[in-house]
Amino acid sequence: MAKYTAIVLSAGKGSRMGSSVHKQYLLLCGRPVIYYTLKAFEESPVDEIVLVTGEGEEEYCRKEIVEKYKLHKVTKIVKGGKERYHSVFQGLSACEHTDYVLIHDGARPFIEQEVIRHTMDEVQKKHACIAAVPVKDTIKKVDENGKVEDTPPRKSLYMVQTPQAFSYSLIYDSYQKMIADGREDVTDDAMVVEAYGKVPVYVIDGSYRNFKITTPEDLEMAEFMLNAGNPGKGVCS
Numbered sequence: 312m313a314k315y316t317a318i319v320l321s322a323g324k325g326s327r328m329g330s331s332v333h334k335q336y337l338l339l340c341g342r343p344v345i346y347y348t349l350k351a352f353e354e355s356p357v358d359e360i361v362l363v364t365g366e367g368e369e370e371y372c373r374k375e376i377v378e379k380y381k382l383h384k385v386t387k388i389v390k391g392g393k394e395r396y397h398s399v400f401q402g403l404s405a406c407e408h409t410d411y412v413l414i415h416d417g418a419r420p421f422i423e424q425e426v427i428r429h430t431m432d433e434v435q436k437k438h439a440c441i442a443a444v445p446v447k448d449t450i451k452k453v454d455e456n457g458k459v460e461d462t463p464p465r466k467s468l469y470m471v472q473t474p475q476a477f478s479y480s481l482i483y484d485s486y487q488k489m490i491a492d493g494r495e496d497v498t499d500d501a502m503v504v505e506a507y508g509k510v511p512v513y514v515i516d517g518s519y520r521n522f523k524i525t526t527p528e529d530l531e532m533a534e535f536m537l538n539a540g541n542p543g544k545g546v547c548s
């Protein structure tokens with residue numbers, strides 16, 4: 312049986328949220344954002360979860376989230392780094408004897424079981440696959456003066472999400488090469504495999520609900536979605 316590890320990233324500072332509390336620890340209907348994300352993986356078929364937190368946040372996560380909510384699949388809590396890719400590498404380095412990893416933003420609490428399961432199935436066949444959804448709006452390339460330069464054809468454009476899933480040796484080796492190269496411009500994990508992995512990366516069906524909580528209006532939307540999913544129960548009231 313193949314072993315799957317989810318690496319859940321929770322070491323960001325949430326600068327675009329502009330809150331003194333890092334956004335993954337802000338409360339949504341009384342529980343931290345990261346609780347919902349971890350709960351989704353706890354309830355999924357993954358075998359274990361590596362949680363990557365910010366410096367000084369490990370104990371809070373252990374006591375107030377993992378133990379409090381009985382998240383038994385969280386087997387390791389490790390310290391992340393300055394940039395997202397540093398945190399991912401810390402998570403990868405903490406994995407033991409795993410076949411596949413699903414790297415997921417802690418700030419995407421609405422990840423659905425169907426997407427996790429689909430990602431797990433597809434990575435066995437493709438080795439590198441990422442959840443994504445087609446863009447709905449027309450996209451413009453714009454210069455620094457606001458002048459439109461180009462309108463790329465929409466049918467080939469996708470908004471990329473997480474989970475991003477890979478064979479473990481493929482993603483670990485690719486990350487090692489990238490770090491040795493001193494590259495700093497990567498904003499997702501697929502970019503690392505695209506540059507160093509020598510295998511194609513495939514998009515698979517993500518979900519428009521699986522948005523990343525980035526700015527205050529995303530938090531409002533998240534509260535709205537939780538309430539809408541529990542009509543009459545006053546979950547968020």
Ligand SMILES: Nc1ccn([C@@H]2O[C@H](COP(=O)(O)OP(=O)(O)OP(=O)(O)O)[C@@H](O)[C@H]2O)c(=O)n1
Pocket residue numbers: 320321322323324325326327328335363391392393394395396397398399415416417418419523524525
């Ligand atoms: N050094 C970092 C930066 C980000 N992340 C995590 O990566 C995910 C996606 O990153 P993003 O939304 O950009 O989070 P932040 O970096 O916290 O936000 P911002 O860019 O607004 O500062 C988040 O779950 C975040 O906690 C991380 O683990 N380590």
Ligand SMILES: C[C@](O)(CO)[C@H](O)COP(=O)(O)O
Pocket residue numbers: 395416471472473498499500523
């Ligand atoms: C990985 C990611 O969530 C895919 O959309 C995104 O690239 C993270 O970027 P951010 O700059 O850390 O928000």
